[in-house]
Amino acid sequence: MLGNLKPQAPDKILSLMAEFKADTRQGKIDLGVGVYKDPNGLTPVMRAVKAAEQKIWETQNSKSYTALAGEPEYRDAMAGLVLGDTAKGRVASVGTVGGTGAIRQALELIRMANPDAVVHVSDPTWPNHLSILNFMGQAYEMYPYFDNETRGVAFDAMLDGIKRAKKGDVVLLHGCCHNPTGANPTAEQWNAIAEVLEQTGAIPLIDLAYQGFGDGLDEDAAATRMIAQRLPEVLIAASCSKNFGIYRERTGILMTLTSDDKARDLSQGAMAFLNRQNYSFPPDHGARIVSTILNDAALTQEWKTELEDVRQTMLGLRTQLAEELRTLTGTDRFDFIQRHRGMFSRLGATPEQVEKMKQDAGIYMVGDSRLNIAGLNRDSIPVLARAIVEAGV
Numbered sequence: 001m002l003g004n005l006k007p008q009a010p011d012k013i014l015s016l017m018a019e020f021k022a023d024t025r026q027g028k029i030d031l032g033v034g035v036y037k038d039p040n041g042l043t044p045v046m047r048a049v050k051a052a053e054q055k056i057w058e059t060q061n062s063k064s065y066t067a068l069a070g071e072p073e074y075r076d077a078m079a080g081l082v083l084g085d086t087a088k089g090r091v092a093s094v095g096t097v098g099g100t101g102a103i104r105q106a107l108e109l110i111r112m113a114n115p116d117a118v119v120h121v122s123d124p125t126w127p128n129h130l131s132i133l134n135f136m137g138q139a140y141e142m143y144p145y146f147d148n149e150t151r152g153v154a155f156d157a158m159l160d161g162i163k164r165a166k167k168g169d170v171v172l173l174h175g176c177c178h179n180p181t182g183a184n185p186t187a188e189q190w191n192a193i194a195e196v197l198e199q200t201g202a203i204p205l206i207d208l209a210y211q212g213f214g215d216g217l218d219e220d221a222a223a224t225r226m227i228a229q230r231l232p233e234v235l236i237a238a239s240c241s242k243n244f245g246i247y248r249e250r251t252g253i254l255m256t257l258t259s260d261d262k263a264r265d266l267s268q269g270a271m272a273f274l275n276r277q278n279y280s281f282p283p284d285h286g287a288r289i290v291s292t293i294l295n296d297a298a299l300t301q302e303w304k305t306e307l308e309d310v311r312q313t314m315l316g317l318r319t320q321l322a323e324e325l326r327t328l329t330g331t332d333r334f335d336f337i338q339r340h341r342g343m344f345s346r347l348g349a350t351p352e353q354v355e356k357m358k359q360d361a362g363i364y365m366v367g368d369s370r371l372n373i374a375g376l377n378r379d380s381i382p383v384l385a386r387a388i389v390e391a392g393v
């Protein structure tokens with residue numbers, strides 16, 4: 001039976017990780033997978049996370065099952081972090097296996113609620129969105145997103161694309177720090193997006209994987225909160241992998257907002273059911289770290305300080321890279337790197353140019369020319385800038 005399986009195409013981001021590892025060249029630079037690295041190239045455990053783990057170790061006296069939906073302390077704390085107090089009483093939620101698990105559960109929930117829904121996704125989007133949609137046989141359409149000339153959002157085309165969504169369809173939006181481009185709508189443009197959603201009756205599914213990596217914790221949640229206030233039904237898939245640096249703990253949450261209690265309770269029941277069908281209880285350790293931090297004022301402060309350091313480091317790297325390219329090219333055509341937000345920027349290079357940078361300079365970025373800004377440091381930026389120019393980008 002198993003011999004009948006078809007070989008699966010490897011995930012592009014994850015296979016790039018393996019390729020980088022196998023490269024024996026000194027000075028190779030990893031700008032692939034979206035993992036934060038400090039100036040020494042390390043992905044350290046945050047101090048607040050260590051302190052929370054110590055507290056858990058000291059006080060936890062059982063590893064027995066928790067709630068099928070995940071611990072209420074975690075889910076409430078995450079609702080507060082993401083939504084502030086904009087959606088009190090409207091939230092149903094379940095802990096999930098990372099942000100990816102939240103996306104997967106959201107799509108399954110949509111399929112249960114409306115099998116005819118078409119999911120509208122940005123072109124481009126995180127490749128795994130498409131992979132999951134394809135695997136599930138979920139109908140989807142792509143709306144234009146990126147303007148390769150300006151390296152900003154192709155906003156008019158985006159809006160026209162979203163207008164094609166029908167009542168009961170779903171529009172997948174990146175709440176902040178768009179992956180893979182780094183280009184994001186302005187506050188005014190987000191308002192226009194919300195207006196189109198109101199007009200069409202399509203339901204937003206917001207993927208929020210990088211809250212705190214763009215303009216700040218509240219700033220990065222502003223679009224989500226505005227949409228939460230305006231739209232009757234909203235789905236939110238949030239990840240703690242990046243902002244708490246707990247990638248391998250697989251800590252995520254799926255939240256739904258509804259306009260009446262009946263739909264909220266049905267949604268809560270359906271999401272808990274989906275957890276049970278797919279993996280029973282969601283992972284607890286990462287969720288417990290998060291709730292321990294968010295329910296302790298001193299730990300929250302410590303975590304916010306560390307997260308702000310991470311954000312400022314990435315902004316500094318963006319500024320340095322843009323300046324370096326300004327000097328090398330004598331133009332401002334790479335200034336978009338400074339305008340982009342989050343971990344990624346799409347350079348706008350061709351696959352051949354990306355390959356050349358890998359072959360000639362040992363620089364690994366995803367084939368669509370997405371680079372992980374956090375993979376850079378002061379010393380590697382001049383190397384990258386030179387490689388970009390030499391590749392003719």
Ligand code: LMR
Nearest residue numbers: 013032033034035126179
């Ligand atoms: C990325 O886009 O690099 C991250 O979200 C990691 C992943 O799982 O692809």
